[in-house]
Amino acid sequence: xxxxxxxxxxxxxxxxxxxxxxxxxxxxxxxxxxxxxxxxxxxxxxxxxxxxxxxxxxxxxxxxxxxxxxxxxxxxxxxxxxxxxxxxxxxxxxxxxxxxxxxxxxxxxxxxxxxxxxxxxxxxxxxxxxxxxxxxxxxxxxxxxxxxxxxxxxxxxxxxxxxxxxxxxxxxxxxxxxxxxxxxxxxxxxxxxxxxxxxxxxxxxxxxxxxxxxxxxxxxxxxxxxxxxxxxxxxxxxxxxxxxxxxxxxxxxxxxxxxxxxxxxxxxxxxxxxxxxxxxxxxxxxxxxxxxxxxxxxxxxxxxxxxxxxxxxxxx
Amino acid sequence: xxxxxxxxxxxxxxxxxxxxxxxxxxxxxxxxxxxxxxxxxxxxxxxxxxxxxxxxxxxxxxxxxxxxxxxxxxxxxxxxxxxxxxxxxxxxxxxxxxxxxxxxxxxxxxxxxxxxxxxxxxxxxxxxxxxxxxxxxxxxxxxxxxxxxxxxxxxxxxxxxxxxxxxxxxxxxxxxxxxxxxxxxxxxxxxxxxxxxxxxxxxxxxxxxxxxxxxxxxxxxxxxxxxxxxxxxxxxxxxxxxxxxxxxxxxxxxxxxxxxxxxxxxxxxxxxxx
Numbered sequence: 001x002x003x004x005x006x007x008x009x010x011x012x013x014x015x016x017x018x019x020x021x022x023x024x025x026x027x028x029x030x031x032x033x034x035x036x037x038x039x040x041x042x043x044x045x046x047x048x049x050x051x052x053x054x055x056x057x058x059x060x061x062x063x064x065x066x067x068x069x070x071x072x073x074x075x076x077x078x079x080x081x082x083x084x085x086x087x088x089x090x091x092x093x094x095x096x097x098x099x100x101x102x103x104x105x106x107x108x109x110x111x112x113x114x115x116x117x118x119x120x121x122x123x124x125x126x127x128x129x130x131x132x133x134x135x136x137x138x139x140x141x142x143x144x145x146x147x148x149x150x151x152x153x154x155x156x157x158x159x160x161x162x163x164x165x166x167x168x169x170x171x172x173x174x175x176x177x178x179x180x181x182x183x184x185x186x187x188x189x190x191x192x193x194x195x196x197x198x199x200x201x202x203x204x205x206x207x208x209x210x211x212x213x214x215x216x217x218x219x220x221x222x223x224x225x226x227x228x229x230x231x232x233x234x235x236x237x238x239x240x241x242x243x244x245x246x247x248x249x250x251x252x253x254x255x256x257x258x259x260x261x262x263x264x265x266x267x268x269x270x271x272x273x274x275x276x277x278x279x280x281x282x283x284x285x286x287x288x289x290x291x292x293x294x295x296x297x298x299x300x301x302x303x304x305x306x307x308x309x310x311x312x313x314x315x316x
Numbered sequence: 317x318x319x320x321x322x323x324x325x326x327x328x329x330x331x332x333x334x335x336x337x338x339x340x341x342x343x344x345x346x347x348x349x350x351x352x353x354x355x356x357x358x359x360x361x362x363x364x365x366x367x368x369x370x371x372x373x374x375x376x377x378x379x380x381x382x383x384x385x386x387x388x389x390x391x392x393x394x395x396x397x398x399x400x401x402x403x404x405x406x407x408x409x410x411x412x413x414x415x416x417x418x419x420x421x422x423x424x425x426x427x428x429x430x431x432x433x434x435x436x437x438x439x440x441x442x443x444x445x446x447x448x449x450x451x452x453x454x455x456x457x458x459x460x461x462x463x464x465x466x467x468x469x470x471x472x473x474x475x476x477x478x479x480x481x482x483x484x485x486x487x488x489x490x491x492x493x494x495x496x497x498x499x500x501x502x503x504x505x506x507x508x509x510x511x512x513x514x515x516x517x518x519x520x521x522x523x524x525x526x527x528x529x530x531x532x533x534x535x536x537x538x539x540x541x542x543x544x545x546x547x548x549x550x551x552x553x554x555x556x557x558x559x560x561x562x563x564x565x566x567x568x569x570x571x572x573x574x575x576x577x578x579x580x581x582x583x584x585x586x587x588x589x590x
Contacts, residue, residue, distance in 0.1 A: 004417065010493060011416025018407040018463045025460035026429045029440035036440060089334060092327050099328075105576060106335045109342070112572050112579060114522040116540040117561040120547045121345045124554050130359045132344050138360075186338065194580055247433060250524050254544055274435050279529050284439050291435035298433060 033288045041285035054289035064290065066265065067273040068297075071246060073173035074269060078184045079241045083234065085185065086192030091226070093193070094200045104197070108190035115187070119254040122183045123148065126255075148255060150175035151263035174266035180251050188244070192237050199233030200226070231313040239305055246298055247271055270294050342565075349373070349558035356554045372559040379556060381534060382563065385542035392457050392538055393520040399462025400516050401509070407463075408471035409497050413483065423472075430465040434525065445530055456530040457538065461520065467512040474508045475501055514571070514578045521568055539564055 012019075037055070040048040058064050089107065093100055110118060125132045126147040134145060153171025173181065207229065211221045249271040253260050261268030261276070268276075274294065278287025348356050349372055351365040376382050410416065411423055441460060442451070450456040478501065486496040502509075524540040531537050537545070543564050547557055572579055 004415075007414055008416040008418075011410045011414040011419065014406045014410035014414060015422075016406075018403040018468065021403060021460070021463040022426070022429060022465075024444065025441055025463075026432070026437055029437035029444060030429075030432060032440035032443070033436055036443070089331070092331055095327065097327065097331075103331050103335060104580070105573075106338050108576075108580065109569070109572070110338060112518055112568050113342075113565045114524070114540055114543075114568070116522075116524050116544050116547075117564045118341065120543070120557050120561050121341050123547075124348065124558065125341060125344060130357055130361070132340070132361065135360055186341070190338070243433070247435075250544075253528075254547055258548075271435065275525075275529075278439050279442075284443070288439045291433075291439065295433055295436050 033291065036285050037288035037292055039285045041283075041288075043282045043284070047285075050285075054286050055292075057286065058289050058293055063265070063268070064270075064273060064293075067268045067270045069169060070173070070177060070267060071248075071269040071271075073177060074181060074184070074248065075242055075245045077173060077178075077181045078188070078245045079238065081181070081185050082188050082192055082241055083237055086189050086237075087196050087230070087234070089189070090193050090196035090200055091222075093197060104190075104194065107193050110187045111190045115250040116254060118183070118187060119251050122179075122186075123255045126179050146175055147179040148176045149263055151266045153266075154178055174263065176256060176263055176267050180248075180255065180267060183251065183255075184245060184248065188241065192241070195237055196230070196233055199230050203229045228314045235305070235310060235313045238309070239302055242301055242305070243298055246294075246301070249275065270297075345558045345561055345565075348554055349562050351555055353553070353555050356558075369555070372555050373563065376556055376560045376563065379550075380542065380546050380560070382539075382542070382560060384535060385537055385539040386563075388454075388537060389521060389539040392454060393517055395454075395458050396461050396520050397513060397516050399458070400464045400467055400512065403463045404467040404471055404512065405497070405502065405505075405509075407468045408475055409501060411468065411472045412475035413501075414493075426465050426468065430469075438526075438529065442529060451530055452532045452536055454536065457523075457527050461523075461526075464512075464516060467516065470512060471505065471508055474505055478504060510575070511578045514575045517571065518568060518579070 038049060038051060040050050040053075093103055097103075126134075128134060128144065128146050128149055131147070133147070134143070137143070137145065151174045153166070153174055155170060155172035156166050157175075159166055203226065207225050208221065211225050216224065248269055252267055252269055252272045253275075256262050256267045261272050270290070271294070274287055274290045277283045277290060347363065347365065350368050350370065351362075352367055352369050355362060355366055411419065445451050445456045445460075448455075450459070482500055482504075483496060486500055491499065522540060523538070524544065527538050527541050528544070531541060534542070534545075543560055546560060550556065
C-alpha cells in the first residue's frame with residue numbers, strides 16, 4: 001500500500017506539467033463552453049442567462065442550415081474523390097516501380113505546405129481571366145469558367161439545358177465550391193497515398209499467388225483480394241478525411257469573397273460560420289452553441305461510419 | 317530518376333502526369349514570383365519570365381514586416397517544441413513506467429481530449445486567455461500548445477517497448493527514477509523524439525486558425541497570419557504574393573527533403589493534417 005501511494009505521488013509529479021496545461025486549455029474550456037452556450041455572451045456588456053435559446057436559434061437559423069448543406073457537398077465530393085484517386089495511385093506505386101521515392105515525395109509535397117500559402121497560390125491559378133487553369137482549359141475548348149466567382153450550383157448548370165429547375169437543396173455545390181473541392185483533393189491526396197501504400201504493403205503475397213493460380217484477372221484480383229483486405233485502411237481514411245474536410249476553414253477565409261464565404265454565401269461552411277459569429281460578430285454564446293452542434297454532427301458521422309461501415313471491414 | 321534503363325511505361329505516364337498536376341501550383345508560384353507585375357497579368361500568360369525580377373523578394377520585406385513574422389514564427393515554434401518535449405517526456409514516462417493509481421483511466425481521458433475538435437474549446441480558451449491578459453502576446457500562441465497528447469501517446473508506446481531489464485539494472489546500480497529517464501530512456505528514444513520534433517515543427521509553422529484569433533497587432537503575428545492578411549490587403553499584387561508564399565513554404569520544403577522519412581512516418585501514425 002505504501003509503495004502504491006509512493007508510485008501514485010511520483011506519477012502525479014511527472015504528469016503535473018501536462019496535467020496543468022491540459023486542464024487549463026482543454027478540459028476546463030470544454031466544460032466552460034457548455035456554460036457560455038447558455039448565455040447571451042458578448043465581449044463587452046452584461047451577460048444574460050438565456051437557457052437553451054442559443055441552441056434553439058441555431059436550429060432555426062437558415063444560414064446555419066445552409067452552411068451545413070455547403071459543408072455536406074464539400075465533404076461528399078472531396079472525400080470519395082480523394083480516396084479513390086489515392087487508392088489508384090497507390091496501386092500503381094505498389095508494383096515495385098522505379099522511382100517510388102520520388103513519386104511519393106512529389107505527391108506528398110502539398111500535404112506539408114501551409115494551407116495559407118497554397119490557398120493564395122490556388123486563388124491566383126483559379127483567376128477567371130488571368131489564371132493558369134483557365135488558360136490550360138482553353139486548349140481543350142473550355143472557356144471562361146468563373147471558378148471562385150460563380151455562385152451557380154453544379155447540378156443546376158447540368159440540368160438547365162433540359163429545362164429542369166432544381167430546388168435549392170439539390171442545386172449542388174456552387175462552381176466556387178467545386179474550385180475549393182479541386183484544391184482540397186490536390187492538397188490531401190498525398191497523405192492518403194502514403195497511408196494506402198503502407199496498407200497495401202501489409203497484404204501478404206500468398207493471397208495474390210492464390211488468386212493467380214485460380215486464374216483471376218487483374219480486376220477480379222482487385223475486387224476479391226485487394227479491396228477487402230485494404231478495407232481497414234479505407235475505413236480509417238474515410239473517418240479521418242470526413243473529420244478534416246468538415247473542419248475546413250482557412251481556404252474559405254483566404255480564397256473566397258469578399259466577403260468570405262462568397263459568392264452569395266455559397267462557400268460559407270460550418271467552421272467559417274462559427275468563426276464569423278464568434279470572432280467577427282462576437283456572439284460568443286451563439287458561437288459555442290454552433291461549435292457544440294458541429295461536434296455532435298462529427299461524432300454522429302463517426303459513429304455512423306463505425307456501426308454501418310465497419311461491418312464490411314475485414315480485419316485480417 | 318531517369319536511369320539509363322528507365323522505360324516510360326503507361327504506369328509511369330499516368331504517374332508523371334499526376335506528378336505534374338501536383339507540382340504545377342508550386343512551379344506557377346515560383347514563376348509568377350519572378351515576373352514583373354505587368355507580365356504576370358498578361359493573358360495568354362508567358363511561361364518563363366521575360367525579365368527575371370528577383371527584386372520581388374526584396375520588396376516583400378519592404379512591403380510588409382515579413383522578417384518580423386518570420387522571426388515570430390521561429391520563436392513560437394522553438395519554444396512550443398521545448399515545451400512539448402518537456403511535458404511529453406515526463407508524461408509518457410509516467411504512463412509507461414510508473415504504476416500509479418488511476419493510470420489507465422487518466423490515459424483514456426487524455427486520448428478522449430485528443431478527439432475533441434478545436435471549435436469546441438476555442439471560444440472558452442479565448443476567454444481564459446483574455447482573463448489572463450495573454451491575448452495578443454506570444455504566450456497565447458505558445459503555452460496552450462506546449463502539451464501535445466499525440467506526442468505523449470507515441471512516446472509512451474515507445475517507452476513501453478524498452479526491456480524491463482534496463483530499468484532493473486538501473487535500479488540496482490542506484491540510479492534514481494529521474495536519472496533513469498534522463499540517462500537511459502531519453503537516449504534510447506532518439507527516433508520517436510525526432511519524429512515528434514518534426515511533426516510539431518510542421519504544425520506550429522503552419523498553424524493558422526488559433527493565432528488568427530488570439531492576435532490583433534501586426535508586430536506579434538506569425539507568418540501564416542501575416543501572409544493571410546497580406547493576401548487580403550493586396551489581393552491583386554500577385555508577384556509579391558507569390559514571392560511571399562514561396563518564402564513561407566520554403567523552410568518546410570527544405571525540412572521535408574531532409575527529414576522525409578520521419579515526416580511520412582509521423583503522418584502515418586497520426587491522422588492529423590491541416
